[in-house]
Amino acid sequence: MDVSIVGAGPVGLTIANLLALRGHSVEVFEKQQEAYNLPRAIHFDGEAMRVFQSTGLADDVLKGTLVGKGMLFKDASDNVLIDWSRGQEIGPMGWHESYRFHQPSVEETLANGLKQFGNVTLRRGVEVTGVSQDERSVTLTLADGSQKTSKYVVAADGTNSTLRHLLGIETEDLGFDERWVVVDALLKKPRPDLGDYSVQFCDPISPATYVRGLDNRRRWEMRWAGGKGEADRPSKDELWGMLARWITPEDADLERDAVYQFRSAIAEKWKSGRVFLAGDAAHSMPPFMGQGMCAGIRDAANLSWKLSAVLSGAKNDLLDSYANERAVNVRQFIDMTMRLGRLINQTGAGKAPSGQMKSIWPSLGEGIGMRDEIAGHLVAQPTFDGVLTDTASKHGFYVLADQDFDAEIPVYTTGKEWLREKGVFAVLVRPDGYALAHAGNLIDAKKMVRDWQELAACVPKVTYPI
Numbered sequence: 033m034d035v036s037i038v039g040a041g042p043v044g045l046t047i048a049n050l051l052a053l054r055g056h057s058v059e060v061f062e063k064q065q066e067a068y069n070l071p072r073a074i075h076f077d078g079e080a081m082r083v084f085q086s087t088g089l090a091d092d093v094l095k096g097t098l099v100g101k102g103m104l105f106k107d108a109s110d111n112v113l114i115d116w117s118r119g120q121e122i123g124p125m126g127w128h129e130s131y132r133f134h135q136p137s138v139e140e141t142l143a144n145g146l147k148q149f150g151n152v153t154l155r156r157g158v159e160v161t162g163v164s165q166d167e168r169s170v171t172l173t174l175a176d177g178s179q180k181t182s183k184y185v186v187a188a189d190g191t192n193s194t195l196r197h198l199l200g201i202e203t204e205d206l207g208f209d210e211r212w213v214v215v216d217a218l219l220k221k222p223r224p225d226l227g228d229y230s231v232q233f234c235d236p237i238s239p240a241t242y243v244r245g246l247d248n249r250r251r252w253e254m255r256w257a258g259g260k261g262e263a264d265r266p267s268k269d270e271l272w273g274m275l276a277r278w279i280t281p282e283d284a285d286l287e288r289d290a291v292y293q294f295r296s297a298i299a300e301k302w303k304s305g306r307v308f309l310a311g312d313a314a315h316s317m318p319p320f321m322g323q324g325m326c327a328g329i330r331d332a333a334n335l336s337w338k339l340s341a342v343l344s345g346a347k348n349d350l351l352d353s354y355a356n357e358r359a360v361n362v363r364q365f366i367d368m369t370m371r372l373g374r375l376i377n378q379t380g381a382g383k384a385p386s387g388q389m390k391s392i393w394p395s396l397g398e399g400i401g402m403r404d405e406i407a408g409h410l411v412a413q414p415t416f417d418g419v420l421t422d423t424a425s426k427h428g429f430y431v432l433a434d435q436d437f438d439a440e441i442p443v444y445t446t447g448k449e450w451l452r453e454k455g456v457f458a459v460l461v462r463p464d465g466y467a468l469a470h471a472g473n474l475i476d477a478k479k480m481v482r483d484w485q486e487l488a489a490c491v492p493k494v495t496y497p498i
Contacts, residue, residue, distance in 0.1 A: 033057050033182035034343055036172055038160050038195055040064075042073070042135070043311030043328035044188035045142035049087040050336035052149040053427075054492040056343055059180065060146070061172070063189075065157035067143065070288045071216055073135050074243055074251060075100065075230075075322030077391070078125035080329040082413060082465055085127070085420065086427045088496040089145045096137030098246055100130030103230040103322075105375065105389075113234060114375075116389035124450070125465070126413035126420045129391065130322075134246050160189075163198050163307065170306045184339055185307045188328070193313035199304045206296035206363075208318055208370045210377075213256045213266060213291055215275065217284040219248040226250060226278065232320065232376050239376045241320070242278065249287075252278065253319065255377070256291065265291045294318040294373075296366050302355035308335055315362050320372040323365045330464075334358055334396075337427075337463035337491055346490035353399030357408075360397025368392060400487075401468040406454050411461045414447035421446065422465065426493035429468070429484065433458035433477060440485040460484060463491055 035051055037044045040062035048058045084093045102118035118130040146152045162173030163185070170185040187195035196203075226242065233240040241253040254274050258266060266274065271289055272281060298315045302308060311328030335354050342348055395408040402408070411432065416424050421432070421444050430442040432450070434457050437443060441460070451459065458477035459470040468484060471477035 033059055033180065035059075035184045035186060035339060036061065036170070036180060036182040037186045037188055038172070039187065039189035039193075039311070039313070040067070040139075040143065040154060040156065041188060041190065041311065041328075042139060042142065042325055043332050044186070045139060045146070046083060046087060046329055046332040047186055047188065047310065047336050048152055048154070049089070049142060049145050050332065050494075051340060052146065052152045053086075053088065053494040053496065054336075054340040054344075055151070055495070056340060057151045058153075059182065060152070060154045061158045061160055061174070061180075062154070062156045063159040063194075067136065067139055067156075069136050071135050071245065071249065071251070073325040074132060074245055076131050076133060076326050076329065077323075078123045078127040078129050078131075079393075079410065079465070080326045081127040081131060082125045082422065083329050083333045086333070086422060086463075086494065087142070087145060088494070089141055092141040092144075093133075093138055096141065096246070097131040097133040099128045100132050100230070101228045101244075102130060103232060103389075105232045105234055105372075108233075108235045108237075114387060114389045116391075117229075118391070124412040125410070126415070126422070132243070132245055134249070160194055163195060165305045165307065183306065183343065186310055186335065186339075187307060187313045188310045188332075189313055191312040191316050193309065195307065196299060196309055196313050199307060201304060201309070202300050203297040204300055206298060206366055206370065208294065208296035208373055210294050210318070210373075211256050211291060212294050213254050213271070213274065213289060215252045215254070215271060215286060216245075216288040217250050217252070217275075217279065218287050219250060219279075219284045221283065223250075223279070223283060230322070232372070234376045234378075236377055238274075241376075250279075250284070265289060296370050298359060298363065298366065302359060303351065308339075308351075308354060310335055314358075315366065317362075317366045317369045318373050319369075320376060321365065321369045323369060327362045327365055330361065331358055333464040340492060341487065341490040344490045344492055346487060350400065350487075357396040357399035361394045364392065364394035396466055406456065406459060406470050407467045409467055410465055411459055411467045412447055412450045413465065414444075414450070416444040416446045421461075422463075425461075426495075427463050428491050428493050429463065429488035430461050431458050431477065431481060432461060435474065437474060437478060439478065439481040441481050441488050 105114035159175040310331040
């Protein structure tokens with residue numbers, strides 16, 4: 033077995049699809065017997081959709097989404113403090129900037145995608161209880177006493193990751209810790225007055241979040257000072273009292289309520305030998321930007337192509353770049369999320385900023401390639417002959433260039449407006465959509481390709497099942 037994945041949430045399933053598409057054998061272990069049928073994550077962005085594109089399941093994923101309008105931050109008097117509207121046109125990633133989604137349907141799509149492959153097994157109701165490894169492989173011990181050995185293991189088993197604990201990896205507390213109630217409601221009748229924007233109600237006494245979901249689904253998140261832990265929760269009467277400013281039992285049925293401890297934390301190590309942490313096992317953040325799952329999908333994109341390259345002949349030290357590249361990037365999202373959380377809690381004290389907010393696209397941390405205002409950053413995804421360039425390249429390395437030239441790596445003469453905006457002749461794009469290097473002229477572009485063509489050749493092209 034090439035790779036074992038622990039956890040069959042969106043991150044684990046995405047990694048499994050991406051590895052399988054490149055021809056690797058994968059086994060996924062999920063301790064829950066059945067897929068969770070209630071919503072949890074509710075938003076992903078255009079970069080995450082670009083990753084779903086690479087699974088070949090984009091059309092099916094989109095069936096469980098709607099395009100998000102963005103987020104408004106309002107004070108207790110309903111004045112808009114910050115307007116984070118998201119464009120309704122296709123954005124630079126080749127997709128819309130923001131999507132609302134129903135997690136169970138997207139997870140089902142990703143799980144069904146695995147059924148196309150003879151090299152993947154998804155095992156539900158199987159708990160991992162032990163892990164050991166040597167220089168060549170990792171062995172997982174299962175609850176029934178059996179063992180499974182693979183070349184690498186990915187721990188995508190959530191915030192309370194069993195594998196992270198078994199490996200003795202500590203997490204760094206980044207300073208946000210609050211208890212909030214999350215309520216998912218199903219409207220019984222249209223309520224257009226609730227609006228299509230997500231709204232952060234910035235109130236130091238009763239901060240709350242409203243999220244417009246698919247169809248008749250709506251979500252509220254409200255800070256809760258009652259109880260003593262996540263096991264404690266408000267009564268139904270208390271919940272309706274908290275929701276009274278928006279809806280009553282005549283308007284909606286409550287589908288789910290849960291108490292979450294919103295925390296910000298990051299694992300001190302993302303790699304232990306041949307085991308890698310991904311998603312919530314590696315980091316957690318409050319939901320005020322809707323970036324929690326997005327961060328895990330970015331992990332999946334980064335780690336999967338590197339695992340594939342090493343399994344196909346690249347040097348093993350390529351995998352050392354995963355942790356720092358991703359940790360630096362996700363810390364910037366966590367920092368922004370915490371600042372927004374403080375805003376939501378403190379505006380009554382006169383600390384509210386105002387204005388238009390724009391999405392952030394942080395650079396990767398130090399890793400492979402250079403780092404500057406282009407290298408290490410996301411590259412826009414244009415189309416070439418009507419096909420998105422990631423797909424045209426079969427999700428390998430490729431070059432966007434101002435003019436064509438002969439090269440071992442595909443060259444697409446598109447995205448010229450983006451190239452000129454950045455002041456470069458060509459950029460080399462990694463399989464995860466980030467710039468590996470760039471060149472200012474044709475001669476340097478040819479050298480850039482020669483420098484990286486050996487690594488590029490180690491990444492198998494994606495082959496979609498018929």
